[in-house]
Structures are given as C-alpha cells and as structure tokens.
Amino acid sequence: MPKSKVRHILGLSGGKDSAALAVYLHDRIPEMEYFFCDTHKELPETYEFLERLKARLGIQIKYLEADRGFDYWLEMLGGYLPTPKARWCTKNLKIIPMEQFICDDKAISYVGIRADENRDGYISRRPNIKAVFPFKKDGLVKSDIIQILEDSGIGMPSYYNWRSRSGCYFCFFQRKYEWLMLSEKHPDYFAKAIEYEENHKDGRTFTWNEGERLLDLVKRKDDIIRRHEEYMEREKQNAPEKPLAEVLADVLDSQDTAEPCFICQL
Template identity: 70%
Template sequence: MENTNTNKQPRHILGLSGGKDSTALAILLHQEVPQMEYFFCDTHRELPETYEYLERIKARLGIQIHYLSAERGFDHWLDIYGGALPSPQMRWCTKQLKIKPLEAFIGDDAAISYVGIRADEHRDGYISTRPNIKAVYPFKERGLVKADILRLLEESGIGLPKYYEWRSRSGCYFCFFQRKYEWVMLQETHPDLFARAVDYESQHKDGRTYTWTQGETLLELLERKDQIIADHQKAMAREAQRQPDRPLVESLEAILDEEDDTLPCLACHL
C-alpha cells in the first residue's frame, strides 16, 4: 500500500539491511534526524542472525523499523521467471522483493534516502530511479571510512551481527553473491537452510539447469568442503602474519574479496 505525505515535507528514510554500514549510519543519524523512517525489506529468506541483529538495533537506538514485504514472495517470482534462479546477470529478487516494496512504501512522496556508502568505497548509485527519491551519502560527505564504521558499532554497544564470523555481507541465506567459503559455512552453521538452497537447485518440474554458484551445484561444491576450509584458514593465517593488529572482520572481508570482489546489490548488502 502506498503512503501519501499530506504535509508535502520530504520524508527521511534509511534502509537497514542487517549489515554493518547501514547500521552504523542509523547510529550516526538517529539523533540528528529524529523524523527518520527506518525500513527493512524482508524477503522472508533471511538468516536468523539478521532478524536478531535488527532486534538489537531497535533496542539500543529506541527506533521503530518498518518491515516491508512484497505482495508475492520468492517462490511466486521464481515461477514467473520460469524457474531461473536469480544471478548477478538477472537480479530479479532485488527488483521484486526489495525495490518494489520500498517504492510502494514511499509512494509519490518526496523522500530523502540516506545510503551507507563509505568514503573509502568506489561505488555510487541507488536502488531506485524514481524522481521523487533523492539519495544522500553522509559517510562520503563526512569522509568516514571502514574504521569509523567499526568504531561507531563498537561504541554504540550494538557491535556486529553474529554472521560476520563467517560471512562478510548481509542478504538472503541463498544469496548468489556468497563466496565458496560462505556457502560451506552456511552448511556448517545452518544445515537446514543450506538444504533448502540445494532444493531450489534440484527440485523443479522441468529439471534444473540453474545453479547458485557459477559452474557447479552446491552439492558439488560441498564435495570440496575440507579443501575450501583449509585454503581459507591458510589465507587467514597469512593475513594475520601480514597485519597482526587488523580486526578479524576486516581480515575475513579481505580474504573473501580475494576470492570474489564483485559488488553486490546496494539494497541488500550495506
């Protein structure tokens, strides 16, 4: 259902993904912009740690979060797209489950959207092209970099979500932007969710030719599980030797970026 802004003043909105950057932005702005509307686009395919983290944010900051959902869920759209799993080349999940619910939430209102892209990131853009939505980038404007984001999270008492122990990005449990190690750790941490991701690959009335990762199925990837974990541990040890004082979360992110540094969707991974 679309909202209508009767006082004609622009609405101030901040999307929380369950990741570190959008959370740090909420910490930075929740007193500066008291009229801020916080939202989370819920695909209903999120990690349990994401929901736990959102509850922590609400409790610490004393804010309300609007949970936005598409009228039709993932399985409906999977059928509409002929069983083609979403991929970096066809991100229909972002369009149908994130962008459209957000645009319905804003309606025709003028809105200022606060986006958590840091000053040390070389990316830009916004998830909506609607002319009534203006994006602003407070971290860029203030020159705040990753170290500042981690400081904000620590000082607030919110900290990092638990999934950052093995995964460096927020998003659905079956997100196709996951790296090999993250898929393996999903199977270790949430075997039930990994099994559901496998089902999406294998159970289809016309046969499944699509996979979550390029070039192999999840079950094929799992056959290399021990080697993937061993390679990751060696890389982390090398990183610890090279930069012994570096926070673990930064080392993990650096190692995973070496495997695949493709930029994910802004709607899901800030």
C-alpha cells in the same frame, strides 16, 4: 504524513554499514523513518541484529514485504534462479516494496556507502527521491563504521564471523567459503538452497554459483577451507591489529570482484 513534507528514510539491510549509519544519524535526524525489505529468506541472525538495533536506539523499523514472495516469482520464471546479471529478486523483493513505501512523497534516502568504497548500486531514478551519502561526505571508512557500532554497544551482526555480507541465506553473491559455512551453521537452510537447485519437475538444474552445484561444492570442502585458512593466516600476519571480522571480510573481498547491490548488502 502530509504529502508536502520531505521524508527522511534509511533502508537497513541487516548489515553493518546501514546499521552504523542509523547510529550516526539517529540524534541528528529524529524524524528518520527506518525500514527493512524482508524477503522472508533472511538469516535469523539478521532479525536478531535488527532487534538489537531497535532496542539500543529506541527506534521503530518498518518491515516491508513484496506483494508476491520469492517462491512465487521463481515459479513464474520457470525455476530460473536469480544471478548477478539477472537480479529479479532485488527488483521484486527490495526495490518495488521500497518505492511503494515512498510512493510519490518527496524523500531523502540516506545510503551507507563508505568513503573507502567505490561502489555503485541502486539509486532510485525517481525524481522525488534524493539519495545522500553521509559516510562518503564525512570521509568515514570501514574502521570508523566498526568503531561506531562498538561504541554504541550494538556491535557487529553475529554472522560476521563466518559471512561478510547481509542478505538472503541463499544469496548468489556468497563466496564458496560462505556457502560451506552456511552448511555448518544452518544445515536446514543449506538443504533448502540445494532443493532450489535440484528440485525441478522437468529435471533441469539451476545453480546459485555459475557452473557448480552445491552438491559438488561440498565435495571440495576440505580444499576450500584449507585455502581460506591460508589466506586468513597471511592477512593476519600482514595486519595483526585488525579485528577478526575485518580480516575475514578483507579475505573474502579479495577473492571476489562482484559488487552486490547495496539495497541488500550494506
């Protein structure tokens, strides 16, 4: 592609908002380049959802990889797991590969933040990259996004009935209920997440959740699930017409004010 041409890029996270944006813009911007920053720590449901998107829209998705993966950086950092305040994973596995992909080209980056969100996150400060927010501009909210995906025949990612955000299976932005569901849906990944916490030569333990090991979290499973079900019941009574995935997302969002970065979770 000639350097003078402005590139149009859309980063897919494996979540509903960026996927809906791809559907929304597909006919309007035929030259759009779609990409996904693959950490190799993703859920299989994420890859399956991206395949569905590709097939339905007839698009190519470029899978971007960091030169060095998560385990390399973890070792370099002495086993120090990433946290909301130290998101070295986002920087090394998502942002740098994206900037390498764009290089010095002029690019418009389409971001799926909705009109009903007051979210901030990574927007490249590079002068050659301009971020735009079509859903914000056109006033589209969560129910519109779900409708776009339903109407397109793509639907929601299948993990949405137990987890409301895309991202790595061990993402520290997961809520306690989501960790417990990971232990049920993907016990092998849950076991690996425990290994990341426990398996350090010097005997130290790092935790994904502040102050609580996963081994201790599972001991409180019944209590966490019971409370989650109570919240769900209340939310369903308040809004009986809401789809279940939306009820779940609202319940989980209400328990957590942490804002994940949208390069991972949109």
